[in-house]
Amino acid sequence: MHTPPRIAFQGVAGAFSEQAALQFCPHAEAVGYSTFQEGFAAAVSGACDYACLPVENSLAGSINQTYDLLTDSVLHVVGEQVVRVEHNLLVVPGTKLADVRRVYSHPQALEQCRGFLTRHGFEAVTDFDTAGAAKLLAERQENGGAHGHAAIASKRAAEIYGLEILAANIEDTDFNYTRFFILGADEVPRGEGEHKTSLVIATRHRPGDLVRCLELFPRHGINMTKLESRPRRDKPWSYLFYIDIEGHLDDANVQAAVTGLMRRAAFVKFLGSYPAAPSVSEVAS
Structure with a gap:
């Protein structure tokens, strides 16, 4: 085991998967990977002590990639975490709502905020990840190409990438939770509680x-x-x-x-x- 433990997750800093990993072990080092497969493989190889992967969302249902990886896996489920998904409209500081034209995020996040986007006439543009969209927006700012652009991501993503929350909790329904499995090489002994x-x-x-x-x-x-x-x-x-x-x-x-x-x-x-x-x-x- 690494000290502090390393937990693989899919995405970049500010992702809801990272939040779940740090809920499981607040002092852990959360390590982002591009795909579920890469994060899973990191736990199998020992590069990370655990992998934190989503298994189901209260609105969208099961995330089949994780279940498919588990079928042939040597890893064990050693814990679960539930994260309340709160979507926010992030912009470069100083941007006004009237300036926004295009909004970038993961397809699922865009769909879960469909009502908000439609009411404001924003163009929805798919990106690979919510936090990834926030990171790219910050990078566009550095290159002077962020005018009229926004991202849908977490509050933590706004803090990490120096963005401003223009509108908070913009999801169409507040019953939006994602359940994550914590996967490790060894089973854990039975503890107290359920x-x-x-x-x-x-x-x-x-x-x-x-x-x-x-x-x-x-x-x-x-x-x-x-x-x-x-x-x-x-x-x-x-x-x-x-x-x-x-x-x-x-x-x-x-x-x-x-x-x-x-x-x-x-x-x-x-x-x-x-x-x-x-x-x-x-x-x-």
Whole structure:
């Protein structure tokens, strides 16, 4: 382990992924990578101690790239973080709202602020990342090419790149949260508080096989909090099912359910047991 620990994330400084990484470990060194794959590979190789990657957004749904990377991975889920996504219109200091013509950001951020952009008649321009759009805006300022341009990004991005928040919380709905997995090479011992366990399974092509697998959870008093299907990359028209349940693998009822899954499913992979993140209501407060 590095001291302080290094946590890989996708994006540049000021990204919501960086915020999640620093929530997990405030004294960590957050290291940005261009793609999910590169951040993931950094944790696998040991260049970083952990990777912090998004798995789902409360508005847009699951982020399939992360799940696909996990399927064949040697990494374990060792934690989760939930970040409240607050979008802000960032500009070069001194820019007025009437000066803005084009707004740059990640496609998802632009879509989540569609109402604001439409009301003001702004042209939406896609960029690879929210914080990346803020960084490029600051660089355009240095080259004298930022006139009429703005970016949608976080408050932290504004602080890092010397930009001004012209309008805050411009998203169309405030119920906007992203859940992140913290991935590491080693499992973590069970601690205090509530835990979750993540699994991936495949079932046989027989009537009722998925139901026979899932019924094990209520039978053992376990609450399932997520079920997501993804196509298998080695078998056409076959699917993997990603499952989150409440509880830790060390719990007797979870052990019993997983043992039952191993008997019934065609394939079972344990992704990790980890401390549950605070609820959305706690994050909002």
